Amino acid sequence: MSGNEVKRVLYWDTCVYLAWLKGEDNGASVNEGIAEAVDENWDGKLLIVTSTITLTEVLEATLTDESQGTPLSVPARDGVKVYHP
Amino acid sequence: MSDLITVQIEGTPDQDGHVILADFLQRIDQLLQALNGIDRVVGQTERPTLNYRIVDTKHTSPISITLKPVFRKNVIIEGSDHIEKRNKRFFSELKSIRRGDLPSDDIDENLLMHFRRLSEGLGTDYASAKISNGSNSVELDRVFEVNVQQLLHEEDRSYGGEEGMLLAVNLHGRQTFWIYPKIGPTKIRCDFQPGMRDEIRENLGRFVRVEGLKFFRSHTSFAVRIAVKDLTPIQEDSSITLKSLRGIAPQATGELSAAEFVRNLRDEWE
Numbered sequence: 001m002s003g004n005e006v007k008r009v010l011y012w013d014t015c016v017y018l019a020w021l022k023g024e025d026n027g028a029s030v031n032e033g034i035a036e037a038v039d040e041n042w043d044g045k046l047l048i049v050t051s052t053i054t055l056t057e058v059l060e061a062t063l064t065d066e067s068q069g070t071p072l073s074v075p076a077r078d079g080v081k082v083y084h085p
Numbered sequence: 086m087s088d089l090i091t092v093q094i095e096g097t098p099d100q101d102g103h104v105i106l107a108d109f110l111q112r113i114d115q116l117l118q119a120l121n122g123i124d125r126v127v128g129q130t131e132r133p134t135l136n137y138r139i140v141d142t143k144h145t146s147p148i149s150i151t152l153k154p155v156f157r158k159n160v161i162i163e164g165s166d167h168i169e170k171r172n173k174r175f176f177s178e179l180k181s182i183r184r185g186d187l188p189s190d191d192i193d194e195n196l197l198m199h200f201r202r203l204s205e206g207l208g209t210d211y212a213s214a215k216i217s218n219g220s221n222s223v224e225l226d227r228v229f230e231v232n233v234q235q236l237l238h239e240e241d242r243s244y245g246g247e248e249g250m251l252l253a254v255n256l257h258g259r260q261t262f263w264i265y266p267k268i269g270p271t272k273i274r275c276d277f278q279p280g281m282r283d284e285i286r287e288n289l290g291r292f293v294r295v296e297g298l299k300f301f302r303s304h305t306s307f308a309v310r311i312a313v314k315d316l317t318p319i320q321e322d323s324s325i326t327l328k329s330l331r332g333i334a335p336q337a338t339g340e341l342s343a344a345e346f347v348r349n350l351r352d353e354w355e
Binding site for chain 1 (some may be wrong): 105171265268326328330331332333334335336337338342343344346347350
């Protein structure tokens with residue numbers, strides 16, 4: 001998934017990450033929208049981008065050992081790009 | 086339109102109008118690199134598909150050399166206009182630069198460098214130079230040189246990083262490798278310090294984060310070059326995926342919804 005093979009780019013703000021990590025129910029259309037983005041991302045069709053601010057805000061939440069730091073560790077494999085302004 | 090490409094170079098008066106051999110060879114080499122670059126851009130291929138046969142030379146001041154594009158062995162020929170497409174594109178880019186227009190988006194810095202080297206030395210190495218193909222003729226004059234220099238001019242610089250696949254490296258001459266980001270520019274040139282060779286070799290083909298001084302041009306939104314200070318491979322942990330993180334921390338925001346939690350955090354900043 002290099003050299004601009006990704007067809008679509010989507011920005012995820014902190015609340016989307018947190019909703020995903022929590023498994024939060026935000027109504028069928030929102031839940032499905034997020035899940036669909038994750039699926040497309042997994043298939044390499046969608047690149048999810050976010051910012052350093054998202055990382056710091058996610059880390060403000062109460063995360064388990066497993067989930068702690070994961071937004072930093074998934075970029076390469078999972079097609080998540082973090083922008084460091 | 087003729088496929089033949091003719092280069093004419095007139096030497097300076099202090100050389101009695103003759104051209105110094107080393108300079109001539111260097112200029113022809115840059116021309117070849119530029120032609121090969123265009124060939125790769127047009128065909129989206131790693132290797133150029135064409136070679137150039139010298140079909141005519143004259144030394145009646147200006148010295149003139151005429152090249153005929155021919156297919157390399159074992160290349161896939163796109164169609165009857167394979168050569169014509171490349172020839173047209175080469176001259177259209179040259180003419181754009183000469184007019185002061187922006188070249189096409191896929192003309193990268195490397196290719197622009199070849200155009201610049203092709204034209205530099207006016208007044209010292211040569212008195213005039215021209216490239217033509219029968220229907221097109223482009224003077225490699227001061228206007229061309231200034232325009233291509235402006236295109237290469239790096240307006241801004243800032244410290245930062247970029248991520249991409251480390252896929253190409255040049256360990257000879259200028260020490261350079263290229264990363265291929267997922268979004269933004271197709272590739273970014275990274276100039277590195279001599280001590281980094283082993284690190285670069287080890288990470289060839291891997292996804293890396295490169296940090297250093299980023300250089301930007303006025304008409305591009307992305308860095309065109311990075312003077313590398315640090316290179317870090319991005320670990321690929323196959324056990325963690327975005328998919329697998331769903332619901333991993335149900336109490337992450339306590340009683341608050343994710344949106345309320347973020348709203349509160351941001352309110353604290355104000």
